[in-house]
Amino acid sequence: MPRFAANLTMMFNEVPFLDRFEAAAKAGFTAVEFLFPYDHPAEEVGKRLKAAGLTQALFNLPPGDWNAGEKGFAALPDRFADLQQSLKTALPYAQATGVKRVHLMAGIADRGDRRAVEAFYKSVANAAEFFAPHDLDVVIEPINPRNVPGYFLNDFNFAYDLISELKIPNLKLQFDIYHCQIIHGDVTMRLREMMPIIGHIQIASIPSRNEPDGEELNYPFLFGELDRLGYGGFVGCEYNPRGKTTDGLAWFKPYAGVKP
Numbered sequence: 278m279p280r281f282a283a284n285l286t287m288m289f290n291e292v293p294f295l296d297r298f299e300a301a302a303k304a305g306f307t308a309v310e311f312l313f314p315y316d317h318p319a320e321e322v323g324k325r326l327k328a329a330g331l332t333q334a335l336f337n338l339p340p341g342d343w344n345a346g347e348k349g350f351a352a353l354p355d356r357f358a359d360l361q362q363s364l365k366t367a368l369p370y371a372q373a374t375g376v377k378r379v380h381l382m383a384g385i386a387d388r389g390d391r392r393a394v395e396a397f398y399k400s401v402a403n404a405a406e407f408f409a410p411h412d413l414d415v416v417i418e419p420i421n422p423r424n425v426p427g428y429f430l431n432d433f434n435f436a437y438d439l440i441s442e443l444k445i446p447n448l449k450l451q452f453d454i455y456h457c458q459i460i461h462g463d464v465t466m467r468l469r470e471m472m473p474i475i476g477h478i479q480i481a482s483i484p485s486r487n488e489p490d491g492e493e494l495n496y497p498f499l500f501g502e503l504d505r506l507g508y509g510g511f512v513g514c515e516y517n518p519r520g521k522t523t524d525g526l527a528w529f530k531p532y533a534g535v536k537p
């Protein structure tokens with residue numbers, strides 16, 4: 278049975294960020310993820326997580342000025358210093374939460390530009406090397422061009438080839454099923470092919486990015502497929518609830534309380 282992690286950036290927005298840990302635990306989640314914790318002290322984030330008895334499944338490294346359109350630095354040749362600083366900024370949050378994987382974002386860059394590709398390879402290797410002694414995986418996530426136009430990493434095959442080529446033990450794929458379906462389709466076959474390098478999975482309905490309870494994909498089948506493939510990691514619920522978060526949790530009832 279999949280182990281679901283509530284995404285506290287998108288879910289439980291009815292309450293302030295730090296109160297979402299308790300709200301998620303009350304709703305039956307045993308794990309959480311979020312994009313960016315950096316507006317809050319690391320100790321406070323860790324305290325709220327532990328007080329709610331939750332496991333931290335994932336969070337993202339600092340992406341730069343998100344509101345100005347920045348989406349990470351990894352593929353930006355002139356931002357390597359910012360990339361290195363972002364690793365240092367994230368480390369205390371990893372230590373306070375005990376998370377085992379962090380998402381390294383690629384940034385807005387052209388994959389046809391050789392310098393961007395070289396920068397990405399260098400950044401990915403550098404981030405993985407930085408976090409390895411801390412027993413942390415680095416995950417990279419292809420993101421569809423409709424949600425983030427111009428995002429460097431917008432192809433699952435490119436990510437798969439890079440990870441397979443580099444063979445860095447703590448470098449893995451963040452397989453967001455929502456993005457995969459929009460970019461390529463053929464989700465089940467891709468899960469089967471890429472399972473050996475998958476470090477984290479995320480879900481949402483397609484095309485709305487709401488609760489995973491209908492529309493284009495048959496999630497109960499996909500959850501069964503994850504079990505058949507022996508996936509033991511987390512499944513992040515990265516969706517925008519249609520209304521109140523708890524009103525949209527009928528899909529989650531059979532899985533509530535599953536221990537990480």
Ligand SMILES: O=C(O)[C@@H](O)C(=O)CO
Pocket residue numbers: 312337380418420453456479515
């Ligand atoms: O899919 C997404 O959008 C996220 O997982 C993310 O990390 C960046 O927005």
Ligand SMILES: [Mg+2]
Pocket residue numbers: 418453479515
């Ligand atoms: Mg995602």
